[in-house]
Amino acid sequence: AQKVTQAQTEISVVEKEDVTLDCVYETRDTTYYLFWYKQPPSGELVFLIRRNSFDEQNEISGRYSWNFQKSTSSFNFTITASQVVDSAVYFCALSEAVRSGGSNYKLTFGKGTLLTVNP
């Protein structure tokens, strides 16, 4: 069975601080996908990034960066120079290929980390 653990329930920082959100996952599959989503107070889940299990390259997108380490089953997310607009709940998620050849995937989510960025 697959599992995603986000050990940090809540994080509070002051604007311009860097913050890292941790994500640890468990899966028996060799092919899987990892995701980060952002959920602002409005409730809609906003897709941030997807990483394939066979691609361990780290990625940077503006102030966001992701560190994928298969050896430790971790997929951490760092926000550099945080801003008040970054305040939200962030979810890490995992999907395994249930069937090949199609978009037949289901997401297993962590419990989420509530990030509060104070001015």
Next chain:
Amino acid sequence: KAGVTQTPRYLIKTRGQQVTLSCSPISGHRSVSWYQQTPGQGLQFLFEYFSETQRNKGNFPGRFSGRQFSNSRSEMNVSTLELGDSALYLCASTPGGGVEQFFGPGTRLTVL
């Protein structure tokens, strides 16, 4: 392109009633998934539809059902509502062959 739309956005029902929620995926997306979000259980997968066929189902009782139409729009139904069914129900769509799921704003269901 318009995003995923869900109707209604808010719903109040009483125990024992049934409810139908609707989801229109992003144009061209053929896979639709449903999730339930509660404070206690977090985000849980309900089911996924592709080309009008349910391909995957989560661990929910048979009171939860869904369907997908030929235009990829999907509905989910919950019969004999219980207080514990109060939740945010999120719908997501995925393009054919894709992996990312794009979510709608959700329907907030309150069962009294």
